Amino acid sequence: MVSAVEEAIFFYGIARYCPPDFQVKGSNPFTENYSVISPEVLEDAQGNQIAEKNARFVRALLEFDAVIIAGQAKSHCVAWTIDDLLSEIGTLDKKLAKKVYLLEDCTSPVVIPGVVDYTDEANAAFQRFSDAGMHVFRSTDALESWSGIAL
Amino acid sequence: MGQVWRVPYQERAEEAKKWATQYKIETASQDRFRICLLLVDVQNTFCIPEFELYVGGRSGTGAVDDNRRLCEFIYRNLDVITQICPTMDTHQSMQIFHSIFLVNERGEHPTPFTLISIEDVEKGVWKFNPKVAAGLNIDVDYGQKFLHYYTQQLQAGGKYDLTIWPYHAML
Numbered sequence: 189m190v191s192a193v194e195e196a197i198f199f200y201g202i203a204r205y206c207p208p209d210f211q212v213k214g215s216n217p218f219t220e221n222y223s224v225i226s227p228e229v230l231e232d233a234q235g236n237q238i239a240e241k242n243a244r245f246v247r248a249l250l251e252f253d254a255v256i257i258a259g260q261a262k263s264h265c266v267a268w269t270i271d272d273l274l275s276e277i278g279t280l281d282k283k284l285a286k287k288v289y290l291l292e293d294c295t296s297p298v299v300i301p302g303v304v305d306y307t308d309e310a311n312a313a314f315q316r317f318s319d320a321g322m323h324v325f326r327s328t329d330a331l332e333s334w335s336g337i338a339l
Numbered sequence: 340m341g342q343v344w345r346v347p348y349q350e351r352a353e354e355a356k357k358w359a360t361q362y363k364i365e366t367a368s369q370d371r372f373r374i375c376l377l378l379v380d381v382q383n384t385f386c387i388p389e390f391e392l393y394v395g396g397r398s399g400t401g402a403v404d405d406n407r408r409l410c411e412f413i414y415r416n417l418d419v420i421t422q423i424c425p426t427m428d429t430h431q432s433m434q435i436f437h438s439i440f441l442v443n444e445r446g447e448h449p450t451p452f453t454l455i456s457i458e459d460v461e462k463g464v465w466k467f468n469p470k471v472a473a474g475l476n477i478d479v480d481y482g483q484k485f486l487h488y489y490t491q492q493l494q495a496g497g498k499y500d501l502t503i504w505p506y507h508a509m510l
Contacts, residue, residue: 190386195346196413202355206367214428224426233488252375259379261394266379294409296394296401327412
């Protein structure tokens, strides 16, 4: 974890008596795993399960009144995590999308100059999430002013 | 922000306790409106310039600037964030999206950021590397069939093609 962010999380954990809930992903040899909610492919050609969704985590997230999402990369792990969360929300109650807040100034897309640039894909994904009812805010906007946040 | 350093845990713990007392900050379990902060892969490999898969955005300073703002956000809203959930990407060398998993007719592996479509697999542009099989406890035929099925599934799901990433987030 990035030192400065680890420090902030540690400070938070002590001040609030709340340890971080780490979610580890990505070590299955047979599938990419951008989203923390689900690997890309869950079974092999014969239909045998090779990986599974993190259903427990989805349930935990949706029990909160608000879920604020940031991190890297906006075009990959962030986008596919939100996309999977939106799919799960779609099977439960579409109004749950209003609980989700995306911190657009704390996430960036993969850009390797002259090789790849996923900026447009990332922005299109965020537009789709916004259209589905999720909120997009900046970290510098006062939290108490965010729509739906009742502190 | 863009560097790796030792976190002075003991000092920060003492400061955090003082801070909580001084500003009468309650424990998170007391929050009535419960806010989760989900932090996706805020890891050195993605966030530190010169690291394997640094996410620079178009500005070139993307993840570094993001994390400066993120730290400020955490400290500023420390009293109302109920839970922080950091995700951690964890990889090993022999995974489907790393170079060594695939090989061409000449015995070469794909370079990072190569995209591999189902057509590439069907034409034999890239094949499952048979030398990987034993280490993953599968047979070569299964590996090749799985690669075909995998690229087909990605295409059917509207996802990006199989992407070969630089070795990163290594355990």
